Amino acid sequence: MPALQLDNVRKVYRTGDQQVVALNDVSLTVQNDEMMILVGPSGSGKTTLLTVAGALLRPTSGGVRVGGADITDLDDKRLAGFRREEVGFVFQSVNLVPFLTAKENLLVVRQFGGSRIDTQARKRADQLLDELGLGGRGSSLPSQLSGGEKQRVAIGRALMNDPSLVLVDEPTSALDSALGQQVMDLLRREIKGRGVSAIVVTHDDRVLDYGDRTVRIVDGALETGAQ
Ligand SMILES: Nc1ncnc2c1ncn2[C@@H]1O[C@H](COP(=O)(O)OP(=O)(O)OP(=O)(O)O)[C@@H](O)[C@H]1O
Ligand SMILES: [Mg+2]
Known part of the structure; x- marks a missing residue:
């Protein structure tokens, strides 16, 4: 069963009488254990594709399957539950909660799911922070962390609930070359180590080598042969 399957997905944004076709008949399969790299010009639909794949946005038409389950017709509550349990996001703008420490930023995703923050959750957060080279920074606030450290906290947060699908938007945009490579190394290790997609x-061209496959999107459509 593929980790993710998009079938003829269209996403049209409407604002007033304006209409933007952000995804135009996109079909794509991502296999288990696959790390796919998505590239394309600004405004080509990359973030939209991630948000549709991760059930933050419903497609205007077309189907979305994650781990074989069709999520297109789930109601809002089920969709939110699905997102919490199965998907880890690292957003383009990192989005840490500014008044929570690094470790609390990881733990808070457990609370969103209604679970208690128990010893096991704390252990998991500590372990992830260690693996991400942030072992000593668990009690730092985001404002006390560098750009690369914040990005790594965001990656830890995305992995906290053991998702089956991790969606990452521009993980290295704020980082210099060495840090960017370090973050990609960590990301690849986490993804391969846990068998997620x-x-x-x-x-960033330097990131391409870390993926198993590169897919290009232009004007909301995937390059032919990409599927
Ligand atoms: N909420 C929205 N409402 C209306 N139009 C939107 C919205 N979000 C994105 N768009 C438009 O949809 C198109 C695709 O946007 P998207 O954010 O997916 O591009 P992107 O490839 O991620 O770009 P970038 O590389 O700059 O982040 C763009 O034309 C954008 O202006
Ligand atoms: Mg974007």
Whole structure:
């Protein structure tokens, strides 16, 4: 069963009488254990593809299957539950909660799911922070962390609930070359080590080598042969 399957997905944004076709008949399969890299010009639909794949946005038409389950027709509550349990997001703008420490930023995703923050959750957060080279920074606030450290906290948060699908938007945009490579190394190790799948969006040529496959999107359509 593929980790993710998009079938003829269209996404049209409407604002007033304006209409933007952000995804135009996109079909794509991501296999288990696959790290797919998504590239394309600004405004080509990369972030939209991630948000549809991760059930943050419903497609205007077309089907979305994650781990074989069709999520297209789930109601809002089920969709939110699905997102919490199965999907880890690293957003383009990182989005850490500014008044929570690094470790609390990881733990808070457990609370969103209604689970208690128990010893096991704390252990998991500590372990992830260690693996991400942030062992000593668990009690730091985001404002006390560098750009690369914040990005790594965001990656830890995305992995906290053991998702089956990790969606990452521009993980290295704020980082210099060495840090960017370090973050990609960590991401690949986490993804391969846990047998999850990932789509990583990037403008950064240096990131391409880390993926199993590169897919290009232009004007909301995938390059032919990409599926
Ligand atoms: N909420 C929205 N409402 C209306 N139009 C939107 C919205 N979000 C994105 N768009 C439009 O949809 C198209 C695709 O946007 P998207 O954010 O997916 O591009 P992107 O490839 O991620 O770009 P970038 O590389 O700059 O992040 C663009 O034309 C954008 O202006
Ligand atoms: Mg984007």
